[in-house]
Amino acid sequence: MNTIGLDHEKSKVLAEHLNDLLANYMVFYQNVRGFHWNIKGEKFFELHLKFEELYNNVLLKVDELAERILTLESTPLHSFEDYVQISSIKSTKDISEGKEALKHILSAFQVIIVKQRNILSVASEAGDEGTNALMSDYIREQEKLVWMYRSYLG
Numbered sequence: 001m002n003t004i005g006l007d008h009e010k011s012k013v014l015a016e017h018l019n020d021l022l023a024n025y026m027v028f029y030q031n032v033r034g035f036h037w038n039i040k041g042e043k044f045f046e047l048h049l050k051f052e053e054l055y056n057n058v059l060l061k062v063d064e065l066a067e068r069i070l071t072l073e074s075t076p077l078h079s080f081e082d083y084v085q086i087s088s089i090k091s092t093k094d095i096s097e098g099k100e101a102l103k104h105i106l107s108a109f110q111v112i113i114v115k116q117r118n119i120l121s122v123a124s125e126a127g128d129e130g131t132n133a134l135m136s137d138y139i140r141e142q143e144k145l146v147w148m149y150r151s152y153l154g
Contacts, residue, residue, distance in 0.1 A: 002073050010126035015074030017119050018131070022065045022077055023086040024115060028108045029058045031092045035101040038094070047098045054105070054145075061138065068131060088115075102149050109146050113139055 002011050036051035066076035077083065084091060089108045095101050116135045123131040 004071065004130075006072070006126055006128055008073075010122075011072040011128070012074060014119070014122050014126055014128060014131060015069045015072045017115070017122055018065055018069050018072070019074070019077045020086055021112070021115050021119065022062065022069070023083040024089045024108075024112055025058055025062050025065065026080070026083040027087040027089045027091055028112065029055055029062060031089070031104060031108065032058060034093060035095060035104070038096040039098060039101065040096040041098060043098045047101070051101070064134060068134060071130065072128075099153060102153055106146060106149055106153075109142055109149075113142055113146075116142075 002008055032051055032055040036048060036055060039047045039051065066078075069076040077086070088111050092104055095104065116139050120132055120135045120139075123129075123135065
């Protein structure tokens with residue numbers, strides 16, 4: 001058992017899944033920063049603010065994930081080289097059109113939500129309520145965002 005009462009091996013496997021999620025969040029974060037910086041057009045003011053709101057939210061989750069990995073007595077990934085290599089979400093660049101950016105955001109949320117659902121299963125098997133609660137909160141919040149972004153796109 002580790003110091004929070006979880007099996008060492010199960011915690012290690014869970015931390016690997018969380019590191020994978022962390023890598024995806026970091027690439028997603030940087031993509032959304034780019035959308036925020038480069039957005040142009042009729043909906044500039046509206047989307048510029050929404051993208052800022054989103055990247056700030058993602059950055060909070062990045063910190064929570066890294067802290068959870070540390071709580072599980074593992075080391076969070078912390079290099080962009082690792083993030084880009086591991087992430088299922090691919091880096092974007094030169095996107096300035098709002099609908100295109102939103103489509104990338106929706107695609108990224110799909111990847112992230114699926115990964116978080118998988119982590120829920122792994123955390124349940126490990127008896128890790130802390131990680132379960134974190135993932136449940138993220139999924140609930142992000143499903144609503146997906147609905148809103150999808151509605152915005154029509």
